Amino acid sequence: MTARPRLALLVLAVLALAALVGAPLAGSREISLADVLRGEPIAAAIFWQLRLPRVLLALLAGAGLAVSGLGFQTLFRNELAEPYTLGVASGAALGAVLALRLEESAALLGLPVVALASFAGALGATALVVGLGLRRRDTATSTLLLAGIAVSLSCSAIILFLQYLADSTQTFRIVRWMMGGLSVVGYGEVLWVLPWVLGGAAVLLFLRWDLNLLLMGEELAASRGVDLGRLRLKVLLAASLMIGALVAVAGPIGFVGLMVPHILRRWVGHDHLYLAPACVLGGGAFLILCDLAARTIMAPAELPVGVLTALLGGPFFLWLLVWRTRE
Amino acid sequence: MTPLLAARGVTWEAGGRTILGPLDLEVRAGECLGIVGPNGAGKTTLLRLLTGLLRPRSGEIVWQGRPYSDLSRRELAWHIAYVPQIRPARVPLSVEEVVLLGRYPHLSALQWAPRTGDFAAVDEALCRVGIEELRRRRVDELSGGERQAVFIAAALAQEAELLVLDEPTIHLDARHQSELAGLLLRLAGESGRTVVLATHDLNLAGLLGDRLLALAGGRILASGRPAEILRPDVLERLFRARFEIVRGGERPVTLLRLEPEP
Numbered sequence: 001m002t003a004r005p006r007l008a009l010l011v012l013a014v015l016a017l018a019a020l021v022g023a024p025l026a027g028s029r030e031i032s033l034a035d036v037l038r039g040e041p042i043a044a045a046i047f048w049q050l051r052l053p054r055v056l057l058a059l060l061a062g063a064g065l066a067v068s069g070l071g072f073q074t075l076f077r078n079e080l081a082e083p084y085t086l087g088v089a090s091g092a093a094l095g096a097v098l099a100l101r102l103e104e105s106a107a108l109l110g111l112p113v114v115a116l117a118s119f120a121g122a123l124g125a126t127a128l129v130v131g132l133g134l135r136r137r138d139t140a141t142s143t144l145l146l147a148g149i150a151v152s153l154s155c156s157a158i159i160l161f162l163q164y165l166a167d168s169t170q171t172f173r174i175v176r177w178m179m180g181g182l183s184v185v186g187y188g189e190v191l192w193v194l195p196w197v198l199g200g201a202a203v204l205l206f207l208r209w210d211l212n213l214l215l216m217g218e219e220l221a222a223s224r225g226v227d228l229g230r231l232r233l234k235v236l237l238a239a240s241l242m243i244g245a246l247v248a249v250a251g252p253i254g255f256v257g258l259m260v261p262h263i264l265r266r267w268v269g270h271d272h273l274y275l276a277p278a279c280v281l282g283g284g285a286f287l288i289l290c291d292l293a294a295r296t297i298m299a300p301a302e303l304p305v306g307v308l309t310a311l312l313g314g315p316f317f318l319w320l321l322v323w324r325t326r327e
Numbered sequence: 328m329t330p331l332l333a334a335r336g337v338t339w340e341a342g343g344r345t346i347l348g349p350l351d352l353e354v355r356a357g358e359c360l361g362i363v364g365p366n367g368a369g370k371t372t373l374l375r376l377l378t379g380l381l382r383p384r385s386g387e388i389v390w391q392g393r394p395y396s397d398l399s400r401r402e403l404a405w406h407i408a409y410v411p412q413i414r415p416a417r418v419p420l421s422v423e424e425v426v427l428l429g430r431y432p433h434l435s436a437l438q439w440a441p442r443t444g445d446f447a448a449v450d451e452a453l454c455r456v457g458i459e460e461l462r463r464r465r466v467d468e469l470s471g472g473e474r475q476a477v478f479i480a481a482a483l484a485q486e487a488e489l490l491v492l493d494e495p496t497i498h499l500d501a502r503h504q505s506e507l508a509g510l511l512l513r514l515a516g517e518s519g520r521t522v523v524l525a526t527h528d529l530n531l532a533g534l535l536g537d538r539l540l541a542l543a544g545g546r547i548l549a550s551g552r553p554a555e556i557l558r559p560d561v562l563e564r565l566f567r568a569r570f571e572i573v574r575g576g577e578r579p580v581t582l583l584r585l586e587p588e589p
Binding site: 209210212213215216217219220222223224225226227265269270271 | 378380399400401402403404405407408409411413414415418419420424425428429431432434478485
């Protein structure tokens with residue numbers, strides 16, 4: 001029974017490790033692992049300074065997006081729920097764009113303003129969506145998703161308005177950031193994202209019994225002793241903080257949180273003990289590969305990775321809608 | 328002897344209208360209490376109040392002298408196991424996993440795997456319900472009767488003192504109804520088990536219940552031994568339909584009379 005999920009985790013771990021080592025070797029200038037290990041200066045500089053931080057960030061971003069998508073999907077018992085459909089990422093984006101528009105280099109209490117604004121946006125959007133859902137006294141998933149769409153559209157409208165007001169340099173920066181990208185990063189960004197992603201994934205792993213019980217419905221879960229209010233708060237907080245941290249650094253990267261958990265669920269099964277770590281490894285590997293493709297398809301030009309995931313994710317979302325209704 | 332559970336002056340409102348109560352009731356240790364009544368009488372609402380899933384608008388419910396408001400959800404789950412009427416259409420887990428989740432109130436987030444005692448409780452529950460051979464099957468693949476047995480096994484694995492069942496035989500065909508009735512009769516007969524059961528099936532209620540509660544319009548119309556409730560006059564007042572007593576005695580068997588309109 002448990003052989004398959006364990007084997008799947010092992011395969012995913014190997015895949016993630018291979019992507020982590022392999023992806024930095026490819027790019028507009030190919031380098032070899034032997035050169036890097038020998039300490040050949042140019043190859044080593046490209047590997048350690050330019051490409052590895054970017055690949056590490058892709059790993060963490062993919063992991064965080066997939067795991068938070070999983071959390072939202074189980075919590076709302078809807079496979080279409082993810083940071084983007086719920087408006088959480090749009091909220092984070094609005095916060096970040098607002099900060100970019102005002103003053104991007106300022107820092108508050110040692111943290112960059114863009115990051116803080118992104119956190120605030122993610123939490124605000126989550127609170128708004130869940131608040132709207134609870135106010136109607138039903139946490140029916142349709143209400144939450146509709147509220148998410150409404151919040152998402154409102155945030156996009158405000159972002160467009162801010163772009164309209166901005167001068168051309170600012171507009172370019174905002175548009176480029178909105179496409180989602182991992183292009184200009186160093187180890188600072190990686191270290192900044194790391195605790196949020198690991199912490200959020202750990203919270204979901206600790207809540208695995210609760211999340212498994214939720215698969216059988218809220219009433220049954222509550223009758224087994226799950227405190228639904230507190231569970232919602234924990235999952236939403238963990239997922240929103242992850243998204244806030246990721247969006248601040250990488251911009252919005254859509255659909256990873258939708259596709260990865262869905263595919264892995266069919267392979268690994270529904271037990272969150274295996275599914276949560278599988279999402280960390282699978283999501284990380286997936287985004288590394290997407291970023292690799294984005295870097296190389298049009299080399300030497302780079303495609304923003306957010307554009308690529310959206311190109312893959314849009315049709316996937318539609319396929320999910322059609323396939324689900326047919327079941 | 329203090330009752331296991333006592334409700335005093337309990338009411339529930341929906342849309343500004345009182346739909347249940349005020350009512351008082353007690354559940355004594357070791358008994359099986361059957362709740363019968365027409366659609367909309369408030370049977371499910373009453374069960375949800377007794378399991379603590381709903382907090383009453385007024386009045387209070389106590390578990391062995393402790394008010395529900397002092398008990399956490401987990402503490403309530405140590406005492407009360409619930410098999411709700413509405414169950415999810417899709418359960419993407421195996422029978423064993425679903426029954427193991429019945430151990431939730433005894434598990435801690437910090438323990439990596441369930442303990443030996445948890446697996447023992449799962450084995451015992453599966454054995455009691457007689458579905459050991461299904462343990463590796465996915466719940467999605469099972470028939471309605473088998474699914475119902477799985478959810479009862481999960482509630483047994485919870486090892487709570489009180490088992491609350493909402494319409495356990497609904498949507499089951501005759502064979503599965505009779506098999507499930509046999510199982511419930513065996514469970515209710517085990518020493519020290521207390522059961523509260525809401526059902527439309529008067530014969531099931533008469534067979535299992537030590538005491539029946541006739542609920543209509545959110546109020547207790549009558550309560551007593553099956554022979555005191557399953558009588559044509561009480562049933563006619565309760566359901567506004569005519570019943571025949573097919574077999575009398577302590578546990579009467581009734582038949583609903585369906586007649587062409589005059």
